[in-house]
Amino acid sequence: MQLDPTDLKILALLQADGRISNQDLAEKVFLSASSCLRRVRMLEESGVISHYxxxxxxxxxxxxxxAFVQVTMRRDVEHWHENFTAAILSWPEVVGTYIITGDANYLLRVRARNLKHYSSFVLERLYKTTGVLDIRSNIVLQMLKDSNDIAAELLLDGQ
Incomplete structure (x- = not known):
């Protein structure tokens, strides 16, 4: 889907405030309310906006x-990827999972109530998962930036 500058402005505004009224959104992008609503629905139906x-x-x-946790798997264990994927989907502590390049197979983002809860998660669940060979944890000391926003400027660079 080709996004024009008005679409990008709509997306940037919705990322900043997903609860903005259609009327306010229309005013900020200089469209009528009905035209703005049509564009938002088109962005939703095309999958550009996946959910709120x-x-x-x-x-x-x-x-x-x-914490960010690198997990390396034993490749000699049958169905190691499928088993690990099934396990992590059932763990509420895991809020992000990525297959990565490098020495490890996965990068997990884990949230826990405290260090005791995190330790219990690692020792009682993660280490006990069939096929896990190595775990390396990085505890976040301070967050400087955490955003899922895709900047309109980034999208405009490609045009």
Whole structure:
């Protein structure tokens, strides 16, 4: 789908405030409310906008530990990828999972109430998963930037 500058402005505004009213959005992009609504629906139907969500503050809800965990698997274990994938999907502590390049197979983002909870997760679940060979944890000390926003400028660079 080819996005024009108006589409990109709509996307940037929705990323900043997913609860903005259609009327306010239309005014900010200089469209009529009906035209703006048509564009938003087109962006949703085409999959450019995949869903809307509330962003929670982990510290406010009691999740003090944020960790990135590299997991290396034993390749001699049959169905290691399928088994590991099934396991991580059932663990609420794992909030992000990525297949990566380099020495490890996976990078997990793990949230836990405290260090004891995190330790229990690693020792009782992660290490006990069939095929896990090595685990390397990096505890986040301070977050400088955390965003899923795709900047309109990035999209415009390709045009």
């Amino acid at each position: 969500r509330a962003v929670l503050d982990p510290n406010v809800i009691g999740l003090e530990v944020d």
